Amino acid sequence: MTQALSRSDKQPSGQLFHNNEFMNDLRLQMLKFAILQVRNEALAEDAVQDAMLSAYQNIDRFNRQAALKTWVFAILKNKLIDILRKEKRYTNASILEEGASLNDEALIDHLFTENGHWQKDERPQKWDEPVHSVESKHFWRIFDTCLEALPAKYSRLFMMREFLELDTNEICDNEEVTVSNLNTTLFRARLRLRECLEDNWFQGENNT
Amino acid sequence: MMKCTQATQLLSEKLDRPLSNKEKMNLGIHTAMCPACRQFGKQMLSLRDISQRYVKQSDREEKDGNA
Numbered sequence A: 001m002t003q004a005l006s007r008s009d010k011q012p013s014g015q016l017f018h019n020n021e022f023m024n025d026l027r028l029q030m031l032k033f034a035i036l037q038v039r040n041e042a043l044a045e046d047a048v049q050d051a052m053l054s055a056y057q058n059i060d061r062f063n064r065q066a067a068l069k070t071w072v073f074a075i076l077k078n079k080l081i082d083i084l085r086k087e088k089r090y091t092n093a094s095i096l097e098e099g100a101s102l103n104d105e106a107l108i109d110h111l112f113t114e115n116g117h118w119q120k121d122e123r124p125q126k127w128d129e130p131v132h133s134v135e136s137k138h139f140w141r142i143f144d145t146c147l148e149a150l151p152a153k154y155s156r157l158f159m160m161r162e163f164l165e166l167d168t169n170e171i172c173d174n175e176e177v178t179v180s181n182l183n184t185t186l187f188r189a190r191l192r193l194r195e196c197l198e199d200n201w202f203q204g205e206n207n208t
Numbered sequence B: 001m002m003k004c005t006q007a008t009q010l011l012s013e014k015l016d017r018p019l020s021n022k023e024k025m026n027l028g029i030h031t032a033m034c035p036a037c038r039q040f041g042k043q044m045l046s047l048r049d050i051s052q053r054y055v056k057q058s059d060r061e062e063k064d065g066n067a
Helices: A002-009 A019-039 A041-057 A065-087 A090-098 A101-109 A137-149 A152-162 A168-175 A179-207 B002-012 B023-032 B035-060
Strands: none
Touching: A019 A041, A019 A065, A019 A137, A019 B035, A041 A065, A041 B002, A065 A168, A090 B023, A101 A179, A137 A152, A137 A179, A137 B035, A152 A168, A152 A179, A152 B035, A168 A179, A179 B002, A179 B035, B002 B035, B023 B035
16 A cells, blocks of 8 residues: 555656546546547557557646647547558548538438428437436447447547547647538537437437 | 528537627527527537546446556
8 A cells, every 4th residue: 555655656746647637537538539530449548558658758848738638639649540541441531521521411401491490300309317317338339329420520520629628729730620610510520419319319218 | 580500500619619799699589489499509518518428437437447
């Protein structure tokens, strides 16, 4: 016990490093992002491990959480791209995304009437308070599936915003998209996620 | 009046940028009269909330190795 304590005292002295909660949250955010990007838990773990390790090694350079996070994310992103390149999946991504805008048109036609109002059957339903219904493994499995069903670019931008909580400029710089392009993509990602959750979880729950 | 297609986009963008006063006003008028878009707005907030839980929750279950 005392040994463990004194060992942790010897760790680098950056204040951030001692903020276990922040570092743990950061690791988890990155891990979720990585797993959904490379779709392979072991490879994702390794990439996050490496990125976090270099964060620990360079911790003294950062005095703001945001700066550290940006930096870890940049390292992680390069590692993920390497993984995807090795598996020749990265080049395919852009081809897959070509089809996405067509599907968006189809979804919007499906949800809305010609004059831009909700189709009667598609009007958003009240979702149960996430408190109990959402805290179940089954729900998270559906959420996973819905995220994976998004076009790669959509889920990447969505996760950068909602999981990593990166700000708009940061995402735009990283991904080389314009602000309005980002906002539109996030809208479409949310529209699809919402539809997927409503069809597969919330509605099913109400109907049974 | 604003269409639901436009209102839903603004309800999403509201999470990403501050809306202009004009946008806020038009959106306010629309949602006051459109329960479906009101519901959609709540769902957008839920999605954010769910995402934050997702990131924290699932690893607590999967890997609590150092408890």
